[in-house]
Amino acid sequence: MQRIRRSSGQTLNLLRALMDEPRKWHHGYELSKATDLLSGTLYPILMRLSDRGFLEHKWLPSQEAGRPPRHVYRLTAKGAKHAVEQFEISDEVGAGPKRSLSRA
Amino acid sequence: MSALASICLQFASWLLRKEHSEWARAMHSEFQHVGESERLSWAFGCVVAAIKQRWAPMNTGDFRISRWVMLVEILGCFGPLTLGWSLFTFDQPGLIHHSLADVERWYLPLPGGAFIISMMIAGAVVGVIGPIGLFLGLRYVVFGRALESKALGAALIGTPILLTIVGWIAGMFFGPPDFRPQFDSITFVFVCLPVAAFAHLMYLARPAAPPQILAVA
Numbered sequence: 008m009q010r011i012r013r014s015s016g017q018t019l020n021l022l023r024a025l026m027d028e029p030r031k032w033h034h035g036y037e038l039s040k041a042t043d044l045l046s047g048t049l050y051p052i053l054m055r056l057s058d059r060g061f062l063e064h065k066w067l068p069s070q071e072a073g074r075p076p077r078h079v080y081r082l083t084a085k086g087a088k089h090a091v092e093q094f095e096i097s098d099e100v101g102a103g104p105k106r107s108l109s110r111a
Numbered sequence: 112m113s114a115l116a117s118i119c120l121q122f123a124s125w126l127l128r129k130e131h132s133e134w135a136r137a138m139h140s141e142f143q144h145v146g147e148s149e150r151l152s153w154a155f156g157c158v159v160a161a162i163k164q165r166w167a168p169m170n171t172g173d174f175r176i177s178r179w180v181m182l183v184e185i186l187g188c189f190g191p192l193t194l195g196w197s198l199f200t201f202d203q204p205g206l207i208h209h210s211l212a213d214v215e216r217w218y219l220p221l222p223g224g225a226f227i228i229s230m231m232i233a234g235a236v237v238g239v240i241g242p243i244g245l246f247l248g249l250r251y252v253v254f255g256r257a258l259e260s261k262a263l264g265a266a267l268i269g270t271p272i273l274l275t276i277v278g279w280i281a282g283m284f285f286g287p288p289d290f291r292p293q294f295d296s297i298t299f300v301f302v303c304l305p306v307a308a309f310a311h312l313m314y315l316a317r318p319a320a321p322p323q324i325l326a327v328a
Contacts, residue, residue, distance in 0.1 A: 046138065
């Protein structure tokens, strides 16, 4: 028996958004819009994914003049593998990514 | 509104510790790109995120809180009981200073007097869980040793609950005429808080959950 933690619906949503274009760098506001997650939910998940080595981030200059650089994110190879595992688990247990659970 | 949002962002930055300062800057930077109508909710969200991040090291979802927080919990849960018990038992005119003649003279003639003195004696005996809890809790804070004995834990949890229930039932039959069982602040402070803290100490004795927690065949 393999023991594995199942991500929350919110984390799954975020992983799906990041996996839609895995090589693209995404910024926080874009991810918030894509997942309907508010910043209070989005950033803790991003931080947690980053702490676990699933997410890489960097600063990119803003394309709009006069705006500050943006912190952008994408999944690491480990993160992409984790995402695929989570999607499979989600399919197995029948919990769709839209289902919101209490914890990631 | 922008001033409030700015205060929120500064507060979030303050909450996030130095190791997360990059995330604080990320939130602040992203705020500049958020639509005007969403800025305040974004800023509020950043405060929520910062609070969650600060809370995370203390609460790993399994009540394994920091020892410093545990110290506060222990003092809060066992301190009042220990103090109350020591005053009630040893201070003048504490129970220990009552002679048999005092009991016969002052308590037994009262309606329900036998019940009152019985509950006082039982309370003095059971109240010893206060200093025991204080000792066990401080031992955890200092040495990291939780309450490993299930039998002792069950006794420490069960005894005050049992005394309370027995006291309520016995009081209805043998207590003073105006006796009514009630859950009041005394019950909360002297029973519920110590019981909760003992349960927590027993919980902490369990092996930490593995990082992977959900079983999937």
